[in-house]
Amino acid sequence: MKSLIVANWKANKGIKEAATFIKETRTVLEEVTEAEIVLCPSFMTIPLTFALLENSSIKLGAQDVSSFDNGPYTGEVTGEMLSGVVSYCLVGHSERRRLFGEDNEVIRKKIEHLRKYKITPILCARDERDIPEGLSAEGLVVAYEPSSAISTEGIYHPDTPENAKNMAKNFKEILGEGCPILYGGSVNEDNTANYLSEELNGVLVGNASLDPQTFLSLVSSARLKLNVVK
Numbered sequence: 001m002k003s004l005i006v007a008n009w010k011a012n013k014g015i016k017e018a019a020t021f022i023k024e025t026r027t028v029l030e031e032v033t034e035a036e037i038v039l040c041p042s043f044m045t046i047p048l049t050f051a052l053l054e055n056s057s058i059k060l061g062a063q064d065v066s067s068f069d070n071g072p073y074t075g076e077v078t079g080e081m082l083s084g085v086v087s088y089c090l091v092g093h094s095e096r097r098r099l100f101g102e103d104n105e106v107i108r109k110k111i112e113h114l115r116k117y118k119i120t121p122i123l124c125a126r127d128e129r130d131i132p133e134g135l136s137a138e139g140l141v142v143a144y145e146p147s148s149a150i151s152t153e154g155i156y157h158p159d160t161p162e163n164a165k166n167m168a169k170n171f172k173e174i175l176g177e178g179c180p181i182l183y184g185g186s187v188n189e190d191n192t193a194n195y196l197s198e199e200l201n202g203v204l205v206g207n208a209s210l211d212p213q214t215f216l217s218l219v220s221s222a223r224l225k226l227n228v229v230k
């Protein structure tokens, strides 16, 4: 599997900002062959970005999915609605666990829904406890993302690449060697290369994915590193 560079826009960017981002980055991002670029906009701008990225090599991801299928669940966005639109979906981000009370059982259901609709789940895990017990690793991507490393108000405080590699090893002991592990938490244009290695299969980027030029520099340093690691 190619390395992944996943942009998590969180609750940022309305229609105008999302359109500007695509306009300013699409051509350069499409030249990237060393990694798969995945943009995760809010549900509000997924239809727009889907239209703007038609026939593009840039992939779309959702930031969350309902644990229910279509039905009387006001406000929910289901796997079926996302199918054919996004290729990936984040699940179990620590912000959802902390602020929206999501636990491993809900997260397991979300992963099952995504699998049903052929969407690759990117399970965010702060440590081994965030991996639902007995979860199959089939088609799963895991992002090691300790909450202490998530940038706050633009201040970066990443975990060390050594810790990230160790945690990747622990996750692979549970899920098997074949499960791709990403690192997330304060990844930016200066440090992204440190997290691309044989043990880590990519990065999950929040704050540094918001500004088009910053994201392009991050991608360009990732490309340099990936050409060396290859």
Ligand code: PGA
Binding pocket: 008, 145, 149, 150, 151, 152, 184, 185, 186, 187, 204, 205, 206, 207, 208
């Ligand atoms: P950050 O966020 O890159 O701003 O630290 C990453 C994330 O929470 O997914």
